[in-house]
Amino acid sequence: MSCQWRDKVALYVDNELEAPAQQQFTAHLSSCTECPAAVREQMEFKKALRLAGRSFSAPPELHAEIYRSLHPHTTTSPWWKWILAPLCAMLLAAVSFLLWPKSGSTDPMVSGLVDQHITMLASGRLDVLNSDSHTVKPWYQGKLPFTFKFPEIKDSPFTLVGGNLVFAGQNPGAEVVYQIRQHKISVFVFQARDAAGNPGSNRDQSFTVNAWRQGGLQYYLVTDANKEDAGKLVTMFQGANGS
Numbered sequence: 001m002s003c004q005w006r007d008k009v010a011l012y013v014d015n016e017l018e019a020p021a022q023q024q025f026t027a028h029l030s031s032c033t034e035c036p037a038a039v040r041e042q043m044e045f046k047k048a049l050r051l052a053g054r055s056f057s058a059p060p061e062l063h064a065e066i067y068r069s070l071h072p073h074t075t076t077s078p079w080w081k082w083i084l085a086p087l088c089a090m091l092l093a094a095v096s097f098l099l100w101p102k103s104g105s106t107d108p109m110v111s112g113l114v115d116q117h118i119t120m121l122a123s124g125r126l127d128v129l130n131s132d133s134h135t136v137k138p139w140y141q142g143k144l145p146f147t148f149k150f151p152e153i154k155d156s157p158f159t160l161v162g163g164n165l166v167f168a169g170q171n172p173g174a175e176v177v178y179q180i181r182q183h184k185i186s187v188f189v190f191q192a193r194d195a196a197g198n199p200g201s202n203r204d205q206s207f208t209v210n211a212w213r214q215g216g217l218q219y220y221l222v223t224d225a226n227k228e229d230a231g232k233l234v235t236m237f238q239g240a241n242g243s
Contacts, residue, residue, distance in 0.1 A: 121184060
């Protein structure tokens with residue numbers, strides 16, 4: 001019998017559920033035998049669409065044909081030209097306002113890392129699965145062109161789960177996964193020159209996202225835990241990697 005959450009997979013992957021429902025779905029993934037595979041399939045579909053959008057563009061001939069269909073060769077009286085000119089200017093201004101990037105728009109880098117976090121939650125797969133930082137940290141040696149320090153989490157509410165090797169374009173990075181109560185936290189680390197922007201702290205729909213640069217590295221934290229828990233782990237990482 002199909003899971004009752006099955007019809008919410010696309011909304012979950014696109015991060016369009018309300019925060020409580022998003023968290024419930026995340027918790028549901030650990031006990032359902034059907035939804036994790038559906039989430040992975042949907043994530044692969046999103047990835048394929050993203051790659052197709054980068055690979056293909058309309059040929060110049062199609063642009064020319066559309067332009068000709070929208071601008072037929074007709075004679076327009078000077079009187080109409082005076083009317084159409086301000087209308088066109090108003091239309092151009094309206095379109096520019098709608099298309100101009102908003103200050104709060106989502107960074108594509110952040111969107112990609114949120115997708116990676118969701119994929120990790122759905123698959124439960126980690127390249128290295130261990131709660132000891134002295135095992136997880138050496139695993140990255142030889143795989144990354146940089147090093148970073150893990151915070152000391154003893155006597156804290158955080159538990160180290162493991163890590164993944166991830167890529168931003170062709171640039172390798174680390175995804176270190178922690179857990180606090182029922183919530184997973186992904187901390188991504190890249191070389192600073194390989195990651196654009198520094199969005200600080202924001203909430204991508206149902207996920208808390210923190211980003212900061214330190215010691216030539218770019219850090220991103222993604223989680224559905226609350227901002228206070230995310231902030232604590234950020235502070236711990238900053239303290240561990242301070243000069």
